[in-house]
Amino acid sequence: MRKPGLLEQLKSSLIVGDGALITYLYQLGVSIGHCSEELVLSTPSLISEVHQAYYEAGARVIETHTYGANRERLTRYGLDNKVIRMNREAVKIARDSVGDDAYVIGAIGSICAGRVPVFDEEEYRAMYEEQATALLLAGVDGILLETFLDLKEILLAVEVIRPLTSLPIIAQLSMLEVGRTRDAYTLTEAFGLLAERGADGVGLNCRLGPMEILRALEKTIVPEGMILTSFPNAGRLGMSEGKLHYKSSPDYFEETAHLLVDQGVSLLGGCCGTTPDHIRKLAAALEGREKVKRTNPSSDAIYDGAVESIAVRARSNPHVVDKVKSGRAIICEFDPPKDLDISQFLLGAERLHRAGVDAITMADNSLATARMSNLALGAILRDRLGIDPLLHVACRDRNLLGQQSHLMGIHALGIDQILVITGDPTRIGDLPGASSIYDLSSIELIRMVKQLNEGISFSGRKLKQKARFVVGAAFNPHVRNLDAAVKRLMKKVEAGADFIMTQPVYDEQGALNLYEATKGIGIPVFIGVMPLIGYRNALFLHHEVPGIKIPESVLKRMEATKDNKEAGREEGIQVAKELLEVILDKFSGIYLITPFSYWRMTEELTRFIRLRDQQARRKLASR
Missing domain, CATH: 3.20.20.220 (TIM Barrel)
Known part of the structure; x- marks a missing residue:
């Protein structure tokens, strides 16, 4: 019997996604270098074991370990000549690690990755096209854009990748503040624009836990017919007894999974801090449940961050810019x-x-x-x-x-x-x-x-x-x-x-x-x-400060005062x-x-x- 395509499956039923890879390896005590994506070449068995663990826990959408496998990031580690190979091998590892009933989705992360959101659009276009082409040729079932803080960047990625394939593209944003992107768009605005650019699904992942993602979705209008996804962290990252950790337990993930499904989420997995135990609980929560048709909130419940302006202290004098324009x-x-x-x-x-x-x-x-x-x-x-x-x-x-x-x-x-x-x-x-x-x-x-x-x-x-x-x-x-x-x-x-x-x-x-x-x-x-202020000051500026040149005539005038500070x-x-x-x-x-x-x-x-x-x-x- 033919396995339905990923998009077809997501439109008709619930699917469990996988969980975190890097934070899970850290929890296991595995030492990871600066570029974890390189593990698909140096230690493929390690990546395969994680894929298998999530598959056995119930995940049926497996992400390739390619979040940062783009030219910009790999260049930092002298691996820029391995972009194609790394993405191709990551797909093969994922495919070989799981059963035929699982879907392999090519993960592409934000190149900007939390830095100041100023970038060369043409350079980013080329890098997104390069990575997406490698993943598509390797045989993924779809593309997952994940952990994008800025709408501007993820729209660019969708715009580049959409002409390359008819396979589903799912665009997941990350929020610094509940309900809004870093570049100040509400999720309602962001999801609408992503739909217009050709994304098949929209969702949220990383940074926030299940309840904060739930709060955001409750006040967001999702375009009709869009797949909705959720890959929360295991709560917010905190410190206890000198160690960083994520607080949310697998049982809590099982409890909140029902609430997210009620919001119309079709694909539910985990991000940072989650483990196969979290995914096992998700799978248990979703077993026997049917997909819920999304009901958007009323317009008066939508988060728009609108507030009345507070009076700013009035300026009594013109700015220097205004003064210089008039005199x-x-x-x-x-x-x-x-x-x-x-x-x-x-x-x-x-x-x-x-x-x-x-x-x-x-x-x-x-x-x-x-x-x-x-x-x-x-x-x-x-x-x-x-x-x-x-x-x-x-x-x-x-x-x-x-x-x-x-x-x-x-x-x-x-x-x-x-x-x-x-x-x-x-x-x-x-x-x-x-x-x-x-x-x-x-x-x-x-x-x-x-x-x-x-x-x-x-x-x-x-x-x-x-x-x-x-x-x-x-x-x-x-x-x-x-x-x-x-x-x-x-x-x-x-x-x-x-x-x-x-x-x-x-x-x-x-x-x-x-x-x-x-x-x-x-x-x-x-x-x-x-x-x-004197001859020494003139000599210092002339001879020791780069670029400053004191005319010879001035140096001579200052030299004449070298024995008298006041005269200088x-x-x-x-x-x-x-x-x-x-x-x-x-x-x-x-x-x-x-x-x-x-x-x-x-x-x-x-x-x-x-x-x-x-x-x-x-x-x-x-x-």
Whole structure:
């Protein structure tokens, strides 16, 4: 008698799927290398034993051990030349390990795999096509796309694979938050779009246990005629007595299986933490039960995450971006102290504000040296002194979790101007043993901040209100090929940067070259000006800081003051004023950088700029 096809079987009856492979092997004490998929080549008998154990427990849909057998992942381990062979052998192992009454389904996992969801679509298309073609040619009964956090990626995979086969494609998402994908789609929206792209089945797997998956399905509309699947974890991963483990017992799986079947699930298996004992209980629960026709919830019960917006503290002053569009804007960098005493910092900040600075920007542990939190000082400047802060946010010190938390705190304090920077590595600072995180590049972080502005968290969760960040990006013009550097800068602009702040410039021609190179980028550029404090300072910048060049004439002027510190600072201010005379006609945005906390120097330069602008306006009015 002919065995019906997998899709036909799923439409008419319940089928038990298999459970976890890697976590099960860990529980058995098996040592697994970095790339578990390689076991299908090096130790095929081990994979075969797991398939057999699940088959004997009652599973009749067996997944190939190919979740990560794509070119992107295998390249990391020098196995990129084995993509085809690995997928082909995995199908053969699965087929040879089970009876003829079982179906073998080709497993394809997310390539993005939990990382920041920014990828080259064409590269991903090629990799999905390569893996799916290998599995299909090896004779699978269908394709299972599993553990996708982002709808965008799984839609791409379905779009690529659908033209390759008429066999069933089942698309399973994973949720960080019950009822929603990481890229902020409700399951109702996601399942509908997957159906439109040609998926035969939709479902959920991994990360969450049976009850949370049940909660999600209860508030989701599943398109008519779609196969529904569920492969939950054995509960959430936790720690007990110093060991990681999954809590849900096989008996609990048997109990919740009935509830999932009542939701219309046709294919029910297990993911991380599950064992053949869990699958045996599932099989016992499903024995004798018939498939239940899915009944979707009423529209008023659908999870949509809709909430009323909470009022955001209103901004009393224009952003620096708005100011620079209508006139002159000055940003002054004044770094937080390395001490607990903030009295001099507050004095300097207040004096800079009175002189005409539009925003005081504070570094985020510049040069990887520990300083007071710029978030705390920013809140003090805003609330006590009425000064607009502009906070640097470095990629170095916080992982994804900490970075979002930090930004949410900045937002809660009513601070909305930030400068995203990479941050100097900790090895050059005063705590060289500290870790440098760098979960995100500056371009990626800019993009994620803009995602918060859309009301979407880093994980894709819809937030109750949208952030209002105005985001700056840093630029170093001290390169051999300025035009090439500006092309790279455009990636920050494309990611969503609202304005640019440059490293300090010291020569007039360099400033003019910078103006010509950046005048067409479409967002304001704040050119950096940092006064020299003496001859040694000039020598250091000229000879030890990559790319910075101090004109020979300036070096000679500073050399003449080498025996008099006060004269050195005065000459440094004069050099800066002469440079400003040139750039003020070209740049509406000026970024004054306070050297070594000598705020009186930047105070004087601020007053010089404001006076010079007043004179220019009077001259224009008299014509």
